[in-house]
Amino acid sequence: MPLPASDAGPPIAAFHAPASAVTIDAYAAIASQYVYRGVAQRDRPTTSFALSTSLPQGWFGDLWTGLVDADGWNDYSNAHGTEWDVDASLGYGAAIGTRWGWSLAGARIVDVGDGGPSDDYTEWRGNLFYREAVRAQLAYSPDYLQRGWSSWNAEFSGSHALTDSIRGEWGLGHSHGAGRRDNDYTYGWLGLNGSWLRTQWDARWVDTGQGARYVQGSNAGGSRVVVSLSWALHLLP
Amino acid sequence: MLRTMTVLALALLFLNGCATSRTTNDPRRLVIVTVADEVTGGMPPRGYHQPGYRISDGAASALAGLERDYRLTPVDGWPIDLLNVYCVVMEVDPTRGVDETLARISADPRVQLAQPMQVFDVRGGYDDPYFDQQYGAGSVQVLQMHQTATGRGVRIAVIDTGADRSHPDLKGRIGTVRNFVTDDSRFDSDIHGTAVAGIIAANADNGIGIVGIAPDADLLMLKACWQGELDDISAQCNTFTLAKALTFAIDQRTDIINMSLGGPNDPLLGLLIDVALARGIVVVAAQDAPNEFPADRAGVIAVRTAQNDDPQPTPHASHPVVVDAARNLLSTSPGGRYDYFSGSSMGAARVAGLSALQRQEHAPLSTTQLIRDLDQRLAALGARSTEPDTRLVTHSPSAQGGVPPLSGRQPAVSVSRIDGT
Numbered sequence: 001m002p003l004p005a006s007d008a009g010p011p012i013a014a015f016h017a018p019a020s021a022v023t024i025d026a027y028a029a030i031a032s033q034y035v036y037r038g039v040a041q042r043d044r045p046t047t048s049f050a051l052s053t054s055l056p057q058g059w060f061g062d063l064w065t066g067l068v069d070a071d072g073w074n075d076y077s078n079a080h081g082t083e084w085d086v087d088a089s090l091g092y093g094a095a096i097g098t099r100w101g102w103s104l105a106g107a108r109i110v111d112v113g114d115g116g117p118s119d120d121y122t123e124w125r126g127n128l129f130y131r132e133a134v135r136a137q138l139a140y141s142p143d144y145l146q147r148g149w150s151s152w153n154a155e156f157s158g159s160h161a162l163t164d165s166i167r168g169e170w171g172l173g174h175s176h177g178a179g180r181r182d183n184d185y186t187y188g189w190l191g192l193n194g195s196w197l198r199t200q201w202d203a204r205w206v207d208t209g210q211g212a213r214y215v216q217g218s219n220a221g222g223s224r225v226v227v228s229l230s231w232a233l234h235l236l237p
Numbered sequence: 238m239l240r241t242m243t244v245l246a247l248a249l250l251f252l253n254g255c256a257t258s259r260t261t262n263d264p265r266r267l268v269i270v271t272v273a274d275e276v277t278g279g280m281p282p283r284g285y286h287q288p289g290y291r292i293s294d295g296a297a298s299a300l301a302g303l304e305r306d307y308r309l310t311p312v313d314g315w316p317i318d319l320l321n322v323y324c325v326v327m328e329v330d331p332t333r334g335v336d337e338t339l340a341r342i343s344a345d346p347r348v349q350l351a352q353p354m355q356v357f358d359v360r361g362g363y364d365d366p367y368f369d370q371q372y373g374a375g376s377v378q379v380l381q382m383h384q385t386a387t388g389r390g391v392r393i394a395v396i397d398t399g400a401d402r403s404h405p406d407l408k409g410r411i412g413t414v415r416n417f418v419t420d421d422s423r424f425d426s427d428i429h430g431t432a433v434a435g436i437i438a439a440n441a442d443n444g445i446g447i448v449g450i451a452p453d454a455d456l457l458m459l460k461a462c463w464q465g466e467l468d469d470i471s472a473q474c475n476t477f478t479l480a481k482a483l484t485f486a487i488d489q490r491t492d493i494i495n496m497s498l499g500g501p502n503d504p505l506l507g508l509l510i511d512v513a514l515a516r517g518i519v520v521v522a523a524q525d526a527p528n529e530f531p532a533d534r535a536g537v538i539a540v541r542t543a544q545n546d547d548p549q550p551t552p553h554a555s556h557p558v559v560v561d562a563a564r565n566l567l568s569t570s571p572g573g574r575y576d577y578f579s580g581s582s583m584g585a586a587r588v589a590g591l592s593a594l595q596r597q598e599h600a601p602l603s604t605t606q607l608i609r610d611l612d613q614r615l616a617a618l619g620a621r622s623t624e625p626d627t628r629l630v631t632h633s634p635s636a637q638g639g640v641p642p643l644s645g646r647q648p649a650v651s652v653s654r655i656d657g658t
Contacts, residue, residue: 027280029280036283048280050281050283058288060286087283089286091286093287093288095288102288103288105284105286127286127287132292137284137285157282161301195295229279231280232280
């Protein structure tokens with residue numbers, strides 16, 4: 001039987017033990033198209049991979065790469081060559097109590113294989129989480145796509161269990177280029193996701209408002225349905 | 238359209254219920270709950286790294302429902318992939334009875350296991366310096382054992398307090414360390430774990446101090462127990478910290494797990510020990526009283542300390558028991574010092590060390606062979622000296638018939654040395 005409180009050791013805070021070890025997770029995904037922050041960067045089937053590691057102290061590193069279509073720095077017309085976007089980030093995160101969490105990270109976004117002038121850029125991200133249900137992100141890039149102007153993106157998203165196996169999801173976001181009227185747009189999505197046979201599935205409807213020149217002038221914005229499947233492999237511990 | 242999305246998003250946010258966390262910091266109100274958790278964990282959104290635990294959608298939904306239905310407040314949680322469950326420490330609302338709530342939760346089909354948060358004590362708390370030699374008459378036998386095995390290559394997880402990593406006699410022996418009790422950041426000043434580590438694996442032939450039973454074994458010091466006062470050897474652990482340490486030890490594919498501690502029967506820890514045994518890990522535990530967990534778990538080698546005024550150990554049909562005269566054993570103490578220790582904790586450590594020698598010398602043994610070998614080695618160490626009339630008793634159909642290999646669930650074997658007739 002449990003011992004009396006006086007014999008029961010440290011207070012509840014003692015139970016907030018850290019992750020027991022270094023964690024390394026690998027992910028793979030396929031999708032009907034790749035939409036990032038409301039913009040379709042590839043409107044045909046694509047694939048992406050990610051590697052994520054975290055230390056018990058809260059530090060983490062993520063490496064993501066996905067197959068996109070692009071032609072140079074300002075064209076997501078999906079008409080031209082193939083390239084891989086690489087998103088490498090390092091950061092620190094911690095829990096706030098038992099329900100909230102936050103993380104800060106610096107990321108370097110690199111295009112591999114586009115053949116054009118470099119449009120690699122750095123982005124700073126702050127995330128706030130409420131359990132697994134709600135997340136908010138504010139991202140800022142001081143020199144977006146190396147075009148000499150800064151950009152920020154705010155995104156607010158979440159999910160809610162509809163049944164034991166299906167969750168509803170939603171999200172709202174806004175991208176803004178400082179002093180630029182051609183990069184100022186809002187987007188959002190609604191969808192469902194769940195897991196089946198160790199596969200995570202996701203189906204969402206994405207709608208992107210008009211406001212970015214490269215969105216307006218291409219088929220990268222507007223409304224679309226995206227279906228994806230992804231898998232995780234926990235390598236450590 | 239986007240306006241509609243905004244309204245829907247805010248509605249869903251409300252439904253998610255940002256309830257305020259209300260905890261009383263009363264450990265007596267804590268319960269352990271596990272739900273099925275088939276970890277699928279699809280790729281997280283690009284650019285989002287969420288600190289803390291990961292959980293499947295099904296488990297998250299089940300836990301959210303439990304919190305709501307039974308007014309539980311989550312304190313912490315983590316996935317136990319070994320059991321395909323998600324385990325949460327929850328606090329029962331002050332307006333509700335813990336026992337009543339546990340009974341109701343246990344009957345809920347979403348729940349796999351519900352139990353109180355239990356507390357365990359490390360064993361062997363007195364250190365009277367009666368003798369001045371570590372092994373006495375058994376020294377020669379230790380040297381003989383080390384001719385053929387020193388524990389080299391054998392990995393022993395010591396689930397205990399911390400230990401003095403810089404102790405000269407433990408230098409190089411302690412590799413991996415983990416502290417699962419973050420409110421107690423002390424590690425190297427912990428007495429109990431330092432003593433247990435020294436008995437198992439203190440360095441040999443280094444010109445100082447003592448010699449462990451398995452001086453070349455690799456120790457993983459997993460701190461799951463917190464020491465009280467700085468100079469007090471007693472320490473306590475609970476279900477949460479022990480479950481984390483056990484999970485880690487199993488994940489690390491250790492050969493032997495030493496648990497010089499005991500307490501009430503614990504279903505969650507029992508399941509984890511079963512997993513360890515099924516993977517061929519030898520689990521050694523101290524036992525001060527009959528029916529004490531984890532020593533009485535089937536397959537666990539229970540180590541009792543023979544004392545003249547003790548009642549005879551009761552043979553049990555489901556687990557092996559070794560009785561060791563673990564009195565006044567010289568071992569390492571924090572700060573580079575040495576001290577004498579007694580009790581079943583130290584007996585368990587000695588048996589864990591002997592098991593390491595076995596593991597290095599032999600292919601997997603049957604349980605009966607293992608216990609018989611341990612018994613002979615203990616006798617060689619002089620452990621039988623306080624039990625002049627000891628005899629080996631085997632209570633097991635499997636011990637009389639076929640002897641299944643050690644790997645896999647341990648058979649029902651009880652071997653003990655008892656005094657008297």
